[in-house]
Amino acid sequence: MPNVVLRKMITSVEEIFHEGGPVPASSVRRGATVAIIENPYAGRYEPDIQGFMEDLEPLGLEMAQKLIDALGGADQIEGYGKGAMVGEAGELEHGALWHAPGGYAMRQLLDGSNAIVPSSKKVVGVGGRLDVPITHINASYVRSHFDSMEIGSNDAPRAHEMVLALVMSTGARIHNRAGGLSAQDIKGEDGLR
Structure with a gap:
């Protein structure tokens, strides 16, 4: 089996206070950790x-x-997602190799997370960007937590590299009001509801 050769890791956190509506009592944070590997x-x-x-x-x-540390601890995390970008000398299937190790890592460290970890992947050139989907960690049908975070690096992926990403959020979209299952109504039986 090949070794994992890491060139760079980036962790970023954004804090959202409002999107034009009233300022809520607490902000929402979204974060990403990105690894650029051979x-x-x-x-x-x-x-x-x-x-x-x-x-x-x-x-x-x-x-x-x-990423958990950057967002203030596992008890703060309500949403997650993962993604991969493959450089031009690779193929989409190489990005699919991130599904299990990326998803299971988050689920292992986030006690009680039952929902499948959503993902996206694509083959891109240097400087490519990827929207990584986010859903609630315990129930995929919690509509308030349907979100995404754009990830990327200005110098990656080079042709023989992959960009692997994990994203997490500390809550629902800041002004969510689209209805559906609420986080407080999760039954936690199947990762869906």
């Missing part, structure tokens, strides 16, 4: 790539913990 399969077709998912597990845990 793509060990770039430039060729490799039939057996699943082993690299296991190699990515420690990186996933490191990124998830870094």
Whole structure:
């Protein structure tokens, strides 16, 4: 199995106070941790790539913990998502290798998170951007937490790199009023409701 070669890691947090409406009692924070790594399969077709998912597990845990710390602790997190961008010498399937190590890392560190971790991925050139979807950590149908965060780096991914991202939020959209299942009404039985 190939080694994970990390070039750069970026953690960013944005704090939202309002979006033109009344200022609520507390702000909402969204954060992302992004790792830029070498793509060990770039430039060729490799039939057996699943082993690299296991190699990515420690990186996933490191990124998830870094992001949890940046957002004030696991008890603050209400939403999450993940994403991957693959440089031009790679293929979309290489980004799919991030599904398990990225998602399970967050679920392992966020006690009681039952919802599937939403994701997005694409092949891009240097400076590409990706909107990473966010849903509630315990119930995917909580509409107030449907959100996204744009991630990227001005110098990545280079052709033989991948950008792996984890995103989290501390609450619902700041002025959510689109209805649907409320966070306080989650039953927590199936990760959906």
